Amino acid sequence: MLACATALKALAGPGGCKRLHNGAVRSSSVTLRDVARAAQVHPGTVSRALNAETRGLVNQETAERVMRAAEDLGYRPNPIARGLKTNRSFTVGVLVPDLTNPLFPPIVRGIEDRLGAAGYTSLIANTDNDPDRERQDFEAMRARQVDGFITATARADREFVDETRGLGEPIVLVNRRLEDESLPAVTVDDQEGARLAVEHVVALGHRRVAHLGGPQAMSTGHQRHLGFRAAMAAAGLEVEDRAIRFAPAFVEDAGARVCRELLDAYPDATAIVAANDLLALGCYDVLAERGLRCPQDISVVGFNDMPFADRFDPPLTTVRIPHREIGSAAADLLLERLGEAADDAPQIRLSPTFASRGSTAPPRR
Amino acid sequence: MLACATALKALAGPGGCKRLHNGAVRSSSVTLRDVARAAQVHPGTVSRALNAETRGLVNQETAERVMRAAEDLGYRPNPIARGLKTNRSFTVGVLVPDLTNPLFPPIVRGIEDRLGAAGYTSLIANTDNDPDRERQDFEAMRARQVDGFITATARADREFVDETRGLGEPIVLVNRRLEDESLPAVTVDDQEGARLAVEHVVALGHRRVAHLGGPQAMSTGHQRHLGFRAAMAAAGLEVEDRAIRFAPAFVEDAGARVCRELLDAYPDATAIVAANDLLALGCYDVLAERGLRCPQDISVVGFNDMPFADRFDPPLTTVRIPHREIGSAAADLLLERLGEAADDAPQIRLSPTFASRGSTAPPRR
C-alpha cells in the first residue's frame, strides 16, 4: 500500500489522498466539484446547499444528500476562493504596538475570542509604535483583504485620520480614541481612573501629589492627565507646574528618567500618580536608587493593573481596567460594522476600578 | 467634487476611486489588468515583470515600464488570487496555549518578526490546552490554506503524531518536543537548565532539595524532571520520592496546591526547584501562608525568566531562556521547510543561562 504522505509528495499538488490508512477522512483538497460528483449534482447546487443563506433555494433532500456527501468527504470550503469572489476574507487586522507589553495580550485575547466565535480570524501585527512600520502593516493587511481593522496603535491624530478616510474597511480603535471622536473607540474611562487614583492618595492624607504623565499625543496619556488635574481641583488641592512631568513613552526607562526630573523639581512630593504601571515601575527604580522607601517615604500609584502587578515589591496599587472586556467590546463594535456600514462612531468607555495594594500609605511628612 | 468615500460606499464594490482629492494614490482595487492597460502590455507580461523570479523572461525596458506603471497606480498584488492559483497563502498558523501566559508573547514576536521579514503572515490561535479546540483551530487554519504550522501546544504525543501524519503542511514544534523526535523542534535545553538550577542551590549549600515538577506529559515538564534527577545524582545527593511532586499544569494555583503537598511530605526541604516560574509563584503563596520566609527559610528557583520576574517579591532566581531566539529559530526551521519539503527533523536546543536573584540563599538549617 502506497503511503499517503509519499503519494502526496509525489503529486506535489492538490488532489492528494483523501483517505488515510486508518480510515479517517482527511481533506487534503476536496473541492466543491468533488462533492458535486459524489452527490450527483451540479457544483452550483452544492454551493447553494452548503451556504446557509441560499439553502432555501434547493430541494430539502437534495440539500441533505449534498451535506452528507460534503461531510463524508471532509469537505472544507476554500476561503481563498470564496474571498476572491465575494471580496470578503472573514479576516480582520489587529494592530498593537507590542505584544510583549503585558497590557495587550489580554486585550488581544478578548478580541480574538469574540471574533473567532463569529467566524472571523484575526491577523496580528506589532508596529513598535513606528509609523512607517504601522503604515506598512496596514497596507499588507489591506492587500490581504482584511474586512476591517482594530488598532491599539498611537499615531498622531491628523495623519491617522487622513490615511483612514476613504478607507473601504471599517476600523475600530481600542485603548485609544481620537480627539474629535470621529472613529469608533473602546477605552476605559481614563479620567475616571485618574480620579480614583487621586482620591485614593488624598484619602490617605497626601497633599503634595505629583503626576508622572504619559505621552500627551496619546489619548490615554492626555485623558489621564486631565483626570488628574480635575480630581486635584475637586479635592481643593493646588497643582504646581513642577508637580507634573510627561514621559515620552509608556516604558520603564522613560518612567525612571522622568521620575528623576520630577523628584528633582518637586522633592517634597509624598505621592506619585503615574499614568501607567510601567512608568510606576520606573519610579520604583528611582526610589530605590535614591534610598527612598515605597510606600513609607513616597507612595506610588500605577494604571492598568498589568498581570502580576500584585507580585511586585511592593505590590502595586493601581487602577484596574477590564482588559478582556475592552477587547471583546472592540470586537463587537467591529462586528456590527462588518455587516452593515454604519457611519456613527460610538465611543465606549468602560469603567475602571481600583486595586489598593502595598505601594501606597499615609504620608509621614 | 464628489467625495471619494461616498463614491466608494455608493458603488459598494471593487473598482472604486483610485485617486484621492489630495492627489495621493490609493489602491482601492487596481488589478493586474489595470497595470497592463496602463503599460500597454498583456496581463501575463505584467505578472512576469512584477514577479522577481520571472522577470528575466521579459524585456528589460518593458519590465521597467510595467513596474513604473504599477508604482504609479499603486498596484498591490492580491495575495488571495495569487494563492488560489499557486496553492500558497504565505500564511502560517501559530498555535499557542494562551497568549496571556507571559512566556509566549516574546516567542510569538520572535516568530512573527522572522516570518514577517520573509513575507509571511502568521495566524495566531489560542488553544487553552483544550485538545478539541486545538483540533478545531488546526482545521480552521488548514482551511485557510496556511503553508505551515508552528505549535507550542501540548497534546499527547501519539494522538498528535497520528493527526499530523500525512499532513501536507510542514510543522515545527516550539518549546516542546516529541519523545521520538519525529518532528522538527526548537526548545531550550531543559535538562541543562534544571542542572543549572540544582547546581546553584547546591553551591549555596543546600542538601535537601525538592522538585516541584510540571506535567510529565509535556516535554518541558519531563525533561526538567530528568535534568533535576541527573544533576542531583551528579552532586552525590539522594532524591527521596517525597522530594518530588508534579503539578498537572504550569499555572500558579496548581503550583500552590502541589507545593503544599510537597511541604507536607517533605517539611525539612530547604530549597525548591520549580519547573516553571508560575509554579514558583505558587510556592511564594504557600510559603507566605505558612509563615515561611523566602529565601531565609526556603529557597525557590523558577524556570523561564518570565518578564518582570526580577520585580517579584523576592526577585525570582530562575533559569533564563532566550524566548525571542526560540521563536525566530522555529521560524527559520519552518521557512526552510516551506521552500523544499525536507523529511529530516532537526532538534534544536538553545542554551539556557541563569539569573541568580533574591529567592535563593544559603540554608539556615
Add this chain to the structure above:
DNA sequence: TTGTACGCGTTATCAC
C-alpha cells in the same frame, strides 16, 4: 428546483 456560464485576480502553459 437545478443546471449553465461567467467572473473574481492571478499564474502557468502554450503558441507565436
Add this chain to the structure above:
DNA sequence: GTGATAACGCGTACAA
C-alpha cells in the same frame, strides 16, 4: 520576448 488562453475554487446571475 510576448500574447493568448486556461485554469485555480467558488458564488451567482440567468436560463431552463
